Amino acid sequence: MAASGKLNKHQATSTWWLADYLQKKFTEIEWLFSQSYISDTNIDTASGVNGYLQIAQSLIKKMHSESVLREIQDLMVLAKPEPQVQPFKIINIMKIDNDLIRKIYLWVENTAARDIGIELLAQYLNMTSRTLSRKVKILTDLSCSQFLRIVKMHQASEYLIHSTQGVSAISNMLGFSDDVSFRRSFKNITQYTPSKYRQLFKR
Numbered sequence: 001m002a003a004s005g006k007l008n009k010h011q012a013t014s015t016w017w018l019a020d021y022l023q024k025k026f027t028e029i030e031w032l033f034s035q036s037y038i039s040d041t042n043i044d045t046a047s048g049v050n051g052y053l054q055i056a057q058s059l060i061k062k063m064h065s066e067s068v069l070r071e072i073q074d075l076m077v078l079a080k081p082e083p084q085v086q087p088f089k090i091i092n093i094m095k096i097d098n099d100l101i102r103k104i105y106l107w108v109e110n111t112a113a114r115d116i117g118i119e120l121l122a123q124y125l126n127m128t129s130r131t132l133s134r135k136v137k138i139l140t141d142l143s144c145s146q147f148l149r150i151v152k153m154h155q156a157s158e159y160l161i162h163s164t165q166g167v168s169a170i171s172n173m174l175g176f177s178d179d180v181s182f183r184r185s186f187k188n189i190t191q192y193t194p195s196k197y198r199q200l201f202k203r
Contacts, residue, residue: 001045002026012045013038019191020146033191098139100125108151112175113182116152118144153189156182160198167194 001007002014008028019033032038037046037054046054060072107124108116121144122129136144152174159170171182186194 001043002029007043007045010043011038011040012043013047014045015047100135101139104136104148105151108148109155113152114175114177116148118148121148149185150189153186156186156194157190157197157201160194161201167198170194 002012002022002025007026009030011030011032013032013035014022019031022029023031033047035047037058038044039058044055044058060068103125104121107121111120118129118132122132125132127135133144136142136147140147142150156170156174159165159173160167163170165173167183168179171179174182176182176185183194186192186197190197192200
């Protein structure tokens with residue numbers, strides 16, 4: 001839909017890990033990746049594997065009523081849409097489904113952020129940097145360096161959600177060069193500041 005131009009001058013959302021590409025490719029669209037569903041002038045967009053449900057439920061409510069939607073939800077046991085996207089859900093799925101991704105996770109989680117690099121990881125996995133980059137691209141549709149940053153930020157996000165440690169303490173513990181670069185990188189990847197992320201998703 002973005003390529004057709006129909007989203008130009010409109011707000012829209014999509015899968016969060018495509019944020020960099022979409023923002024650069026389709027500059028006339030107002031991207032709001034922190035939202036799981038957006039309806040702007042009768043143009044509906046949604047993100048995530050269940051995004052189609054949110055569009056369908058919105059259409060039912062518009063064409064019928066809130067009570068009809070509730071009846072259908074009860075009968076079909078449909079999940080109610082969540083207003084915010086948990087950015088790392090797809091990364092968790094990748095980790096479960098692929099042995100190479102699990103090995104990368106283990107290495108990244110045990111390596112200080114400042115020391116993470118493709119060449120060091122390739123040595124750990126006993127393969128060339130070129131082979132590693134190619135495999136990661138095939139599995140994730142991301143560059144290897146981008147995927148490594150996302151994995152490290154996922155680790156940081158787990159501490160934000162499950163611990164009471166301060167943002168600076170988490171940044172220092174995970175080996176980031178400085179607190180400012182950590183906060184900036186975290187927001188670039190998730191669309192949230194660390195503090196806002198904790199507020200939205202803390203358990």
